[in-house]
Amino acid sequence: MSNLRIIGGRVIDPVNNIDEVRDLYCINGKIAASPSDEQKAEAETIDATGLIVCPGLVDIHVHFREPGQTHKEDIYTGTRAAAAGGFTTCVCMPNTSPVCDNAGTIQLIQDSISRNGLINVHPTGCITLGMEGKKLAPIGSLKNAGAIAITDDGKCVQDNQLMRKALEYCKMFDLCVMDHCQDDSLTRDAVMNEGEVSVRLGLTGWPSAAEDLIVSRNIILSRITGAHIHMQHISSADSVELLRQAKKEGVNVTGEAMPHHMALTDECLSDYDSNFKMNPPLRTETDRLAVIQGLLDGALDIIATDHAPHTDYEKDVELDQAPFGIIGLETCLAICLQVLHRSQKANLSQIIAWLTHKPAAILGLEAGTLGEGTNADICIFDPNETWEVSHETLHGRSSNSPWLGKKLQGRVYMTIVGGRKVLENNIILEK
Amino acid sequence: MKFNSKWTRQHLIGIEELSREEINIILATAASFKQTMQRSNKKLPTLRGRSIVNFFMEPSTRTRMAFEVAAGNLSADVITITGNASSLVKGETIRDTAANIKALNADMIIMRHSSAGAPKYLSRVVDLPIINAGDGAHEHPTQALLDCYTLQENLKNIEGRKITILGDILFSRVARSNIWALKKLGAQVTVAGPATLVPKEFTQFGVEVCHDLRKALEDADAVMLLRIQHERQNATHFPSIGEYTRMFGLNKERASWLKPDAIIMHPGPINRGVEIDSQLADSDRSVILQQVTNGIAVRMAVIYLCMNASLQSIK
Numbered sequence: 013m014s015n016l017r018i019i020g021g022r023v024i025d026p027v028n029n030i031d032e033v034r035d036l037y038c039i040n041g042k043i044a045a046s047p048s049d050e051q052k053a054e055a056e057t058i059d060a061t062g063l064i065v066c067p068g069l070v071d072i073h074v075h076f077r078e079p080g081q082t083h084k085e086d087i088y089t090g091t092r093a094a095a096a097g098g099f100t101t102c103v104c105m106p107n108t109s110p111v112c113d114n115a116g117t118i119q120l121i122q123d124s125i126s127r128n129g130l131i132n133v134h135p136t137g138c139i140t141l142g143m144e145g146k147k148l149a150p151i152g153s154l155k156n157a158g159a160i161a162i163t164d165d166g167k168c169v170q171d172n173q174l175m176r177k178a179l180e181y182c183k184m185f186d187l188c189v190m191d192h193c194q195d196d197s198l199t200r201d202a203v204m205n206e207g208e209v210s211v212r213l214g215l216t217g218w219p220s221a222a223e224d225l226i227v228s229r230n231i232i233l234s235r236i237t238g239a240h241i242h243m244q245h246i247s248s249a250d251s252v253e254l255l256r257q258a259k260k261e262g263v264n265v266t267g268e269a270m271p272h273h274m275a276l277t278d279e280c281l282s283d284y285d286s287n288f289k290m291n292p293p294l295r296t297e298t299d300r301l302a303v304i305q306g307l308l309d310g311a312l313d314i315i316a317t318d319h320a321p322h323t324d325y326e327k328d329v330e331l332d333q334a335p336f337g338i339i340g341l342e343t344c345l346a347i348c349l350q351v352l353h354r355s356q357k358a359n360l361s362q363i364i365a366w367l368t369h370k371p372a373a374i375l376g377l378e379a380g381t382l383g384e385g386t387n388a389d390i391c392i393f394d395p396n397e398t399w400e401v402s403h404e405t406l407h408g409r410s411s412n413s414p415w416l417g418k419k420l421q422g423r424v425y426m427t428i429v430g431g432r433k434v435l436e437n438n439i440i441l442e443k
Numbered sequence: 444m445k446f447n448s449k450w451t452r453q454h455l456i457g458i459e460e461l462s463r464e465e466i467n468i469i470l471a472t473a474a475s476f477k478q479t480m481q482r483s484n485k486k487l488p489t490l491r492g493r494s495i496v497n498f499f500m501e502p503s504t505r506t507r508m509a510f511e512v513a514a515g516n517l518s519a520d521v522i523t524i525t526g527n528a529s530s531l532v533k534g535e536t537i538r539d540t541a542a543n544i545k546a547l548n549a550d551m552i553i554m555r556h557s558s559a560g561a562p563k564y565l566s567r568v569v570d571l572p573i574i575n576a577g578d579g580a581h582e583h584p585t586q587a588l589l590d591c592y593t594l595q596e597n598l599k600n601i602e603g604r605k606i607t608i609l610g611d612i613l614f615s616r617v618a619r620s621n622i623w624a625l626k627k628l629g630a631q632v633t634v635a636g637p638a639t640l641v642p643k644e645f646t647q648f649g650v651e652v653c654h655d656l657r658k659a660l661e662d663a664d665a666v667m668l669l670r671i672q673h674e675r676q677n678a679t680h681f682p683s684i685g686e687y688t689r690m691f692g693l694n695k696e697r698a699s700w701l702k703p704d705a706i707i708m709h710p711g712p713i714n715r716g717v718e719i720d721s722q723l724a725d726s727d728r729s730v731i732l733q734q735v736t737n738g739i740a741v742r743m744a745v746i747y748l749c750m751n752a753s754l755q756s757i758k
Contacts, residue, residue: 208647211642211645211647213560214559214578214579214582214616214619215560215581283567284561284563325536328536328538328568329538330537330556330558330561330564331558331559331560331564332559332579333558
């Protein structure tokens with residue numbers, strides 16, 4: 013393994029309170045504070061002048077679709093999209109085909125990660141068998157097989173007693189339960205946020221209340237069980253406020269914000285374009301601003317993408333027939349810079365924290381820092397470079413992005429995983 | 444007939460995007476076509492050699508037949524394809540089906556679809572004029588146009604008139620198109636019915652939302668009744684058909700609250716004894732069948748205007 017000397021960049025490492033221009037050494041795959049002269053001499057020099065050098069980004073909410081839906085994405089293509097977006101660690105959701113409700117499927121994913129993964133990937137296991145919300149999955153065995161957290165993401169356990177038991181059971185294993193907060197009875201046949209726009213477009217509405225009810229339930233269940241519940245993709249203003257109040261009380265809950273919920277609103281659906289259809293849906297301007305405010309004041313803890321690839325032919329249909337979900341790994345950083353930084357709501361260090369050590373801490377991952385002796389997982393980006401999102405510039409298998417054809421500002425220059433360059437100047441560097 | 448050069452649209456997707464002037468162009472064009480319909484030879488040679496595909500993925504009697512008759516009156520060739528008889532049941536997407544229709548040399552697609560937004564989507568991906576014949580709960584523009592035409596015939600002008608739309612507003616494309624059309628033409632619009640089917644969001648479109656039937660009907664110049672759409676609703680929206688009739692059905696007593704010369708309208712299909720008393724449906728105040736006939740003239744106008752705009756854009 014070659015050693016790297018990254019010079020001239022502005023190093024931002026929020027967990028260590030570092031934000032200054034300095035050199036950074038990667039020696040034998042680790043961050044080294046004081047390498048020997050010999051190590052310095054033999055290291056490959058990377059000129060990061062004018063660029064930001066930060067810990068590799070961490071996304072604890074992606075769909076890599078393997079096994080079973082590899083026409084949309086797989087671990088090979090998904091980890092390359094991640095590398096292009098500056099991510100060095102991803103946590104993939106268990107709604108594969110078959111779902112990850114058994115140790116064998118987790119093992120299959122682990123095998124593929126070691127063969128095909130370009131970055132660090134951790135699988136998760138299901139809360140319930142078949143993600144049917146009826147019987148607990150063998151959660152202890154899933155943990156032993158490598159599941160880093162438990163979730164039925166894509167679905168939500170409706171049975172409150174079952175959810176309570178899942179929480180008690182997961183707490184015993186010190187496993188975080190990540191919940192997709194959706195009351196099914198309020199969202200039957202729903203396509204988009206319920207409100208003026210859905211009424212105008214004649215589409216069945218998806219009220220914020222569907223999210224708020226489950227967030228409330230989860231806060232109550234976390235309070236009585238003490239279990240850690242991480243609320244995925246919070247999209248509604250009332251849910252942000254519920255989390256804010258629960259945290260004041262010290263309830264063991266965390267919440268995540270998505271770039272698209274911070275950048276777009278339900279008005280974007282006016283052309284019935286399915287690249288703006290996801291679950292939970294884009295909501296109103298009030299909700300959009302509330303999600304941003306939630307991050308700023310700590311009601312929400314982290315940013316994740318919910319990277320959800322679908323092929324063009326699956327998405328290119330009538331809006332109500334199209335599947336929910338958009339890709340997000342490759343546009344995340346640029347959108348966060350646009351919505352949070354250039355709008356002057358947050359500084360770079362805050363944004364990097366929401367994308368690195370904070371998500372890592374939620375699941376206890378050793379990632380998201382440039383501290384001495386840690387794995388040299390690094391993202392180097394140019395906050396000013398403008399690029400166009402297109403089939404050609406994206407690296408994943410699917411292109412279902414609301415920003416397809418749009419110019420974004422902020423681009424990853426280099427991604428380093430364990431001291432090895434995996435992406436340089438938009439080119440993937442294979443092993 | 445001289446082509447109205449102020450009309451430049453080759454698609455008719457909804458009323459929302461039309462200007463008042465554009466609505467008036469269609470209504471004026473329809474008026475001249477209505478005169479030609481009264482001749483013994485109803486056929487005009489205008490669109491001879493053009494072919495129009497009626498692409499109906501939802502059941503329809505009136506709209507489908509009116510479009511067929513309208514296209515026939517203009518001497519266009521009409522082919523009707525229904526959803527269950529098309530390759531959609533074999534898994535073909537509507538984009539591919541429409542591309543094939545174009546490859547088979549069609550000049551226009553008239554589309555009915557259960558998905559809101561389907562005609563707008565198709566107009567983006569296929570280079571053919573698309574006429575929306577009803578999409579989900581979104582719009583049914585030609586219905587609103589024929590309703591406005593019928594209102595003008597009976598009330599002379601629409602400006603300032605109180606028009607009440609009563610029934611299932613939430614799931615109704617007819618209600619939405621009529622709200623846009625009537626507002627643009629200057630009417631005061633009230634939407635009425637049970638709160639579960641008439642959500643308060645409609646006030647944002649500049650209409651009054653009313654759950655008190657007396658207030659809704661009092662002094663109205665016209666009432667448009669809408670069918671309760673069993674096929675779109677689950678059981679949570681109202682208790683029973685019987686209760687709907689008792690609380691919101693139009694009967695003789697309630698009809699007496701309207702202005703003396705007010706008209707009763709219905710886009711059909713009617714459910715006698717549910718949203719409308721059977722005798723009222725057949726009474727002098729009912730213009731339900733006049734609406735159907737006017738539907739031909741209005742659709743002739745829409746086909747004619749959009750086809751010409753499409754040919755102009757090719758030149």
